[in-house]
Amino acid sequence: MSAPRVIVYGEKCFRLEPDKRSERLRGLDAVYGHWQTDSPRSFRKGSVPPGYPHMRIKSCDTIDWIDGLDHEHRWEADGLLDGADKLDADRMSQPEEGWDVGTLAFLTVRPEAYVQHSSHPLYPSLVIQDLEKENLNGYVSRVSCSCRGIYIPKAVxxxxxxxxxxxxxxxxxxxxxxxxxxxxxxxxxxxxxxxxxxxxxxxxxxxxxxxxxxxxxxxxxxxxxxxxxxxxxxxxxxxxxxxxxxxxxxxxxxxxxxxxxxxxxxxxxxxxxxxxxx
Structure with missing residues (x-):
């Protein structure tokens, strides 16, 4: 005897709960989603969660209620909520006289904007002497720059x-x-x-x-x-x-x-x- 045919009516992909957003002063921002879809692979690791173009899914727990029809997902994504460069570390030294020197680290979706021996894209009076780029989630990078120049104007x-x-x-x-x-x-x-x-x-x-x-x-x-x-x-x-x-x-x-x-x-x-x- 064959199994009874299941017919699902209405929307098949929708939120079960409002997304939970966590915007952080330092480090990657996070978003948590609870969804129902008709596919077990709707939220794959590294994919873009709906509504958050600058975030990437890092993990997803899925319950298969009805194969090919009803799948429940709880996923977590990280990245930059607004896509803007975010200061992650400030170790600049500002002596009373002479050049300001030190390290600035930013989280960014545009690491190509940071170029050695060029102006810092956010502080044009600083020159990047050395830099290190680390890809954090396949989209957002952490760029650490050793800088020299004028960080903040100082008195004579x-x-x-x-x-x-x-x-x-x-x-x-x-x-x-x-x-x-x-x-x-x-x-x-x-x-x-x-x-x-x-x-x-x-x-x-x-x-x-x-x-x-x-x-x-x-x-x-x-x-x-x-x-x-x-x-x-x-x-x-x-x-x-x-x-x-x-x-x-x-x-x-x-x-x-x-x-x-x-x-x-x-x-x-x-x-x-x-x-x-x-």
Whole structure:
């Protein structure tokens, strides 16, 4: 006697429960589904679950109620819910001076966007020096990049120093004319060094030139002139005067790049100073 014929009416493929989504700060996101279909192979490992193009099924438990007609599936998929690159590890070092260096790891569906000796696709002021790519589920990759450059803008680092020497000057002081009219006086030069990172050309055109407007350093120490200046008989005129750039060094991040690690050395010069011999 043959088995009775089974006829199933209505929709054969549908959700038995709403999908459960797990969006994570680090690592792959997850989706859990509970479905009924008419095939035991509806949700194969590595396939795309319905409604989640950036996820891949990693496991599926199936119960065959009626072969070829009624199959119950509980599957789990992982990947990136929205398909956007996700930060998975941040080990960047940000020193007070100089380039930021370290490692950034991202989960991505576009590993080809990460190229050695090129800009990081999400941080264009960082250069990828070394990288490692790992395929996690046949679709999403983990890309670990060793980077160097400007991760987060940083403040200018400033240092002051003085350069002092003694000079002999002639001076006429009416109230003490009986004293010698030649004096050994200290001549001090205030110097300042600034170091900063810049995305652009270093200001080499400002070296040895008169600084105007925004190029003039601000928030600097008070400059004191010699008390004998009013009585000195011989002067020298300086140009450029006030703050001026004496030296500039710059390290380019990489050939063809616009980022530079710049060190600028300033000195302060009075417009008129006593003229004397060292």
């Amino acid at each position: 680092k400033r240092r002051y120093s003085t350069n002092s020497k003694e000079i002999t000057v002639g001076a006429t002081i009416p109230t003490i004319s009986e004293y010698p009219q030649s004096y050994r006086v200290p001549q001090q030069r205030l110097q300042m060094t600034e170091r900063f990172l810049i995305d652009g050309d270093p200001p080499t055109d400002k070296v040895g030139q008169v600084l105007l407007g925004a190029d003039v350093p601000t928030d600097t120490p008070t400059i004191f002139s010699s008390a004998l200046t009013a009585f000195v008989t011989s002067f020298q005129f300086n140009y450029p005067y006030l703050w001026r750039i004496d030296n500039l060094t710059a390290e380019r991040l990489l050939a063809g790049r616009s980022e530079h690690d710049v060190t600028v050395q300033y000195s302060y010069w009075e417009a008129v100073e006593p003229n004397g011999a060292a």
